[in-house]
Amino acid sequence: MPADNPDPRVRTFSPVCRAVALLLGPYAEVVLHDTATDRVLAIWNPMTPRAPGDPSMLGELDEVDPSAPDVYGPYEKALPDGRRLSSVSAVLRDDAGQPSAVLCVNLDRGPLEQAAALLAGFAAPSSPRPEPLFERDWTERMNDVIGGRVRAQGRPLERFTREDRLAVLRELDEAGVFAVRRAVPVVATALRISRSTAYSLLAELKHPAGP
Amino acid sequence: MPADNPDPRVRTFSPVCRAVALLLGPYAEVVLHDTATDRVLAIWNPMTPRAPGDPSMLGELDEVDPSAPDVYGPYEKALPDGRRLSSVSAVLRDDAGQPSAVLCVNLDRGPLEQAAALLAGFAAPSSPRPEPLFERDWTERMNDVIGGRVRAQGRPLERFTREDRLAVLRELDEAGVFAVRRAVPVVATALRISRSTAYSLLAELKHPAGP
DNA sequence: GAAGCCCTGGACGAAACGTCCGGACCGGAC
DNA sequence: GTCCGGTCCGGACGTTTCGTCCAGGGCTTC
Secondary structure, eight states, rough: OOOOSOOOOHHHHHHHHHHHHHTTTEEEEEEEEETTTTTEEESOOOOOSTTTTOOOTTTOOOOOOOOSSSSSEEEEEOOOOOOOEEEEEEEEOTSOOOOOEEEOOOOOOOOHHHHHHHHHHHHOOSOOOOOOOOOOOOHHHHHHHHHHHHHHHHHOGGGHHHHHHHHHHHHHHHHTTGGGGGGHHHHHHHHHHHHHHHHHHHHHHTTTOOO | OOOSSSOOHHHHHHHHHHHHHHHTTOOOOEEEETTTTTTTHHHSSSSSOOTTTTTTTTTTSSSTTTTTEEEEEEEEETTSSOEEEEEEEEEEOTTTTTTEEEEEEEEEEEHHHHHHHHTTSSSSOOOOOOOOOOOOOOHHHHHHHHHHHHHHHHHOOGOOHHHHHHHHHHHHHTTTTTTTHHHHHHHHHHHHHHHHHHHHHHEEEEEEEEO
16 A cells, blocks of 8 residues: 555655564554645554544644754654654655654553563663653643553453542543643543543533532 | 864764764774775774775675665674674665665674663662652742842843843743743743733744844 | 834733533443 | 433534734833
């Protein structure tokens, strides 16, 4: 599909993307974003059901800052299903030097983290956590809360109980996430419920024995 | 060095190469080969002391077979020092569709193999997670920014310059404050300007020389 | 005083918000 | 099987908020 894709950027970069996706096996996805429309151009080995044309949701990359670096990361991400990712992004430029696409590689760190934790017991004792004041945005918090619930209950997102969803929504509400614009639909999507249901559950939180 | 490399292929693909080299840390090298001269164009994170201009030694790739695939591997390689590598190669084509370069990613499998071997003997106990910090209220941030500007300029709020207001709005915008619902009117009030002016100044930030 | 710049209140369409309802679905009771 | 309570969904709807626009009016500059 990408090989005869009409978009020249996809034609140019698809070999690299396929190569990376192949090398990293089932634990990495490669995404090509269109900077102009902020949508997915192409995706290899998707970890979430995204497809070309879907919105990119990568507002974190500055739009038109010529002084910004071309390569970001690696930085941490979390998925609603509990997976934790390492991500890098590269700004790809056309012949004129203008940003035309963004390439993102998302690597599932779970297996590597487990291996690293075991190895840490035998190898040199490394420092505990150099994690600085890295401020995480609300979608990260959302993915943490949902992913935490998945892990805590040992239940995949598809078999969440009504109580699971209520608990997640309560935690996000107390964290003030719903003071952010457009937060409710995004959370609803991440929780695999409809917008209506999300508002319904939120109302239930506010009026426990409501009229 | 690769960013301002005179070779257009290096300029085109260096962000991807740097990104991959960064993501895979010290365990992978990324090499860009010139198919015409069979020499190294550029190399990131080299595992052996190769440099641009050195011969490529990749005779295994078929030269001019149009039916051959664009991506090879992963296949196994070994290094003189005993390291075992997983490699993939991608044929990169120019706008005319002619092969112009070959990208190789060489991943040291050693650490991963050790980890995998260890993990094979044990079950995977998941580790607990620390709870992240609480985000400071955005109104506090707003007051900080405005108050800081007052102190920095030694100018009371009523005599703020247009530039003062722009600076404050820019900082708040970069902090993501305006992603919060109802934030604009509140900030406008705090800045002693009208809602219209606030939106006008914000538009100016987004379209610096716009109409 | 005239010209230019900037802020303002008000108005307006567009977008997001929050609520409501009919219908589909599912598991349990009969 | 049929019924039934509970839950979710998609869609529709009215309301609120957003973001833009414009006709004034104050202020500085010439």
